[in-house]
Amino acid sequence: MNTSSLQTPIDYLKGVGPSRAEVLRKELGIHTYQDLLNLFPNRYIDKTKYYKVTEIERNSAEIQLVGKITHLKTVGEKRGKRLVADFVDETGKIELVWFRGHKWLKDSLKINVSYVVFGKVNWFNNSVSMPHPDMELLQEHEASIKMAMQPIYPSTEMLSKRGISNKVLSKMLQQLFSESKQGFTETLPQSILQELKLISKSEAILNVHFPQSPNKLALAQYRLKFEELFYIQLQLLLKNMLHKQKIKGFPFTEVGSYFNEFYQNHLPFELTNAQKRVIKEIRSDLGSNAQMNRLLQGDVGSGKTIVALMACLLALDNRFQTCLMAPTEILAIQHYQGLSELCEKLPIKIALLTGSSKTKQRREIHESLEDGSLHILIGTHALLEDKVKFKNLGLAIIDEQHRFGVAQRSKLWHKNTLPPHVLVMTATPIPRTLAMSLYGDLDISVIDELPPGRKAIRTVHRFDSNRLKVFRFMRDEIEKGRQIYIVYPLIQESETMDYKDLMDGYESIVRDFPTPKYQISIVHGQMKPADKEFEMNRFVKGETQIMVATTVIEVGVNVPNASVMIIESAERFGLSQLHQLRGRVGRGAEQSYCILMTGHKLSKDSKTRLETMTRTNDGFEIAEVDLKLRGPGDIMGTQQSGVLNLRIADIVLDNDILKTARYYAKKMLNEDPKLEQADHEVVKETYRLMGKHKNIWNYIS
Numbered sequence: 001m002n003t004s005s006l007q008t009p010i011d012y013l014k015g016v017g018p019s020r021a022e023v024l025r026k027e028l029g030i031h032t033y034q035d036l037l038n039l040f041p042n043r044y045i046d047k048t049k050y051y052k053v054t055e056i057e058r059n060s061a062e063i064q065l066v067g068k069i070t071h072l073k074t075v076g077e078k079r080g081k082r083l084v085a086d087f088v089d090e091t092g093k094i095e096l097v098w099f100r101g102h103k104w105l106k107d108s109l110k111i112n113v114s115y116v117v118f119g120k121v122n123w124f125n126n127s128v129s130m131p132h133p134d135m136e137l138l139q140e141h142e143a144s145i146k147m148a149m150q151p152i153y154p155s156t157e158m159l160s161k162r163g164i165s166n167k168v169l170s171k172m173l174q175q176l177f178s179e180s181k182q183g184f185t186e187t188l189p190q191s192i193l194q195e196l197k198l199i200s201k202s203e204a205i206l207n208v209h210f211p212q213s214p215n216k217l218a219l220a221q222y223r224l225k226f227e228e229l230f231y232i233q234l235q236l237l238l239k240n241m242l243h244k245q246k247i248k249g250f251p252f253t254e255v256g257s258y259f260n261e262f263y264q265n266h267l268p269f270e271l272t273n274a275q276k277r278v279i280k281e282i283r284s285d286l287g288s289n290a291q292m293n294r295l296l297q298g299d300v301g302s303g304k305t306i307v308a309l310m311a312c313l314l315a316l317d318n319r320f321q322t323c324l325m326a327p328t329e330i331l332a333i334q335h336y337q338g339l340s341e342l343c344e345k346l347p348i349k350i351a352l353l354t355g356s357s358k359t360k361q362r363r364e365i366h367e368s369l370e371d372g373s374l375h376i377l378i379g380t381h382a383l384l385e386d387k388v389k390f391k392n393l394g395l396a397i398i399d400e401q402h403r404f405g406v407a408q409r410s411k412l413w414h415k416n417t418l419p420p421h422v423l424v425m426t427a428t429p430i431p432r433t434l435a436m437s438l439y440g441d442l443d444i445s446v447i448d449e450l451p452p453g454r455k456a457i458r459t460v461h462r463f464d465s466n467r468l469k470v471f472r473f474m475r476d477e478i479e480k481g482r483q484i485y486i487v488y489p490l491i492q493e494s495e496t497m498d499y500k501d502l503m504d505g506y507e508s509i510v511r512d513f514p515t516p517k518y519q520i521s522i523v524h525g526q527m528k529p530a531d532k533e534f535e536m537n538r539f540v541k542g543e544t545q546i547m548v549a550t551t552v553i554e555v556g557v558n559v560p561n562a563s564v565m566i567i568e569s570a571e572r573f574g575l576s577q578l579h580q581l582r583g584r585v586g587r588g589a590e591q592s593y594c595i596l597m598t599g600h601k602l603s604k605d606s607k608t609r610l611e612t613m614t615r616t617n618d619g620f621e622i623a624e625v626d627l628k629l630r631g632p633g634d635i636m637g638t639q640q641s642g643v644l645n646l647r648i649a650d651i652v653l654d655n656d657i658l659k660t661a662r663y664y665a666k667k668m669l670n671e672d673p674k675l676e677q678a679d680h681e682v683v684k685e686t687y688r689l690m691g692k693h694k695n696i697w698n699y700i701s
């Protein structure tokens with residue numbers, strides 16, 4: 001079967017019929033033969049393996065037993081009524097339990113005849129039961145085993161109810177295989193198959209659905225994972241290449257007085273090598289004829305702001321305006337203050353536009369933007385309003401991209417004849433594996449070096465019962481002139497409860513750190529923006545020593561004198577969030593500390609998170625652990641990308657396959673950039689997938 005016949009609607013498959021076809025489409029997104037083939041099993045069960053009752057462990061998953069029912073009785077009343085069978089093998093006894101279908105079962109189950117039962121077990125004290133097991137007479141079971149490894153498809157109760165059980169899916173696949181006697185057209189280039197000694201498409205597809213042996217299954221899975229990742233990489237690389245050829249940008253050919261004057265006379269510090277390298281990368285993009293689309297990754301405090309400014313100065317040298325968009329008002333204000341300070345001695349006009357800007361200010365901003373006298377506009381998504389019209393926007397810098405949707409981003413560059421250059425900055429380190437798959441179509445710059453003189457933040461984990469000691473430590477630090485953050489979780493579902501935690505915490509701090517000796521700020525999401533800003537500013541100016549806050553201070557806030565970060569209920573935070581919060585300290589020359597406070601009851605994952613935080617300060621390492629703990633779907637911003645709807649590969653576990661796939665995709669495009677030499681099926685597959693992942697293409701166009 002070639003790729004075209006595989007596009008046959010699923011209704012045409014014998015045994016499917018219109019109503020099943022409808023369920024397949026709706027519940028599993030299966031429209032075509034190809035979609036059905038690509039419904040890969042979640043896992044496999046070894047149907048030849050029987051457990052003994054005494055071998056069942058507390059963490060046993062689904063198991064298969066062979067034995068006899070010795071006794072059958074109905075127990076309980078009304079809704080608690082259930083049918084219970086004593087099931088014994090030569091080693092012991094378990095209970096089989098049914099809450100539905102008692103009568104029919106009671107009549108049909110046979111006493112003292114050998115059955116094979118299969119299902120999940122429950123433990124209650126020291127006894128084991130198996131609710132609603134799959135039952136088969138031993139005789140029939142043995143006759144029906146065709147494969148040792150039985151595939152289990154991702155199915156739901158809903159599917160079974162509507163007639164599509166695991167068995168039915170297997171039957172449909174069998175039918176599909178019998179209709180494609182010649183096998184399936186190869187979709188990987190011969191050269192790659194040979195070099196990597198991969199098995200053919202037909203063999204792989206057959207073995208993944210009907211494994212002939214565990215070894216064959218492993219080969220089949222490898223080949224299909226490789227193929228999936230290879231095509232994703234190929235399309236990302238191709239897209240990047242096409243983009244560079246097609247999307248023209250404004251070439252910033254001049255490096256003039258703004259850039260040079262600042263670089264030579266106003267740099268407040270020596271740039272790190274990483275900063276220099278990244279500025280060079282940006283300069284080379286901006287100087288070309290193509291539109292820049294660059295992701296700038298840098299750990300918290302690595303110095304992204306100065307890099308952003310240097311890019312702005314290049315735009316100015318070429319008589320273009322720039323905008324910088326931040327996700328929150330506090331951050332926008334901070335960028336505004338930071339850049340204004342850095343540009344103090346240069347003839348540059350910078351303005352701030354947020355939701356709280358007054359009408360008069362807005363009017364002035366709109367006018368000066370349109371006549372070109374305003375050079376840099378900083379703000380929140382207020383920048384996206386239709387009224388905001390630039391005379392000539394040449395560069396858009398977006399801080400913390402994961403908070404902006406795709407549609408919002410593209411709005412920015414519809415304000416121009418040509419799209420402006422785009423620099424996306426993020427302090428959330430994205431693990432390299434993920435970055436490769438997600439942003440293969442963006443160029444990536446990484447600031448992987450912290451400014452000199454920074455002392456590593458010391459992180460410790462303390463239980464709530466040690467609070468008095470922590471308070472003592474806080475007093476000592478304040479005595480030395482330092483400032484302290486105390487952060488409480490704020491998770492939307494339980495906002496009121498969190499709010500109470502925060503207020504209780506605040507009151508206890510006020511009691512233990514009384515005025516006038518101590519001054520305390522408080523900032524949380526329920527405050528008016530102006531009040532928040534007022535409190536924040538008191539802390540920034542050093543008028544208060546303690547800042548009690550929710551995670552509103554998570555991103556970007558820069559108070560170099562703050563040297564202690566205390567995170568309350570630290571077990572409730574994700575790893576990357578803990579790392580972001582910790583990044584609020586350690587920004588000055590003093591030794592900084594992060595104290596993670598928790599209760600004694602901690603889950604295994606919480607322990608791993610706390611242990612990771614106390615072990616390392618490296619954002620990338622933390623991001624890797626985070627990815628392993630949470631899976632890519634949970635990492636901010638990845639859900640909408642669509643790239644991660646992988647059918648068989650796993651972005652974390654199959655990291656090595658991903659690297660190999662990327663290497664071969666690159667090699668193929670280097671040798672044959674337009675895929676002119678490629679096999680017809682390879683080209684077709686590539687373009688088919690390119691159409692499918694439209695949402696990635698929107699990233700740029």
Ligand SMILES: Nc1ncnc2c1ncn2[C@@H]1O[C@H](COP(=O)(O)OP(=O)(O)OP(=O)(O)O)[C@@H](O)[C@H]1O
Nearest residue numbers: 269270271272300301302303304305306427451556
């Ligand atoms: N090369 C350098 N040498 C010394 N100090 C530097 C250097 N680069 C930046 N800094 C200082 O380091 C601090 C952090 O820089 P910046 O605010 O740009 O970090 P960032 O990457 O934006 O971090 P975050 O994402 O946490 O906001 C600032 O106080 C800045 O002045």
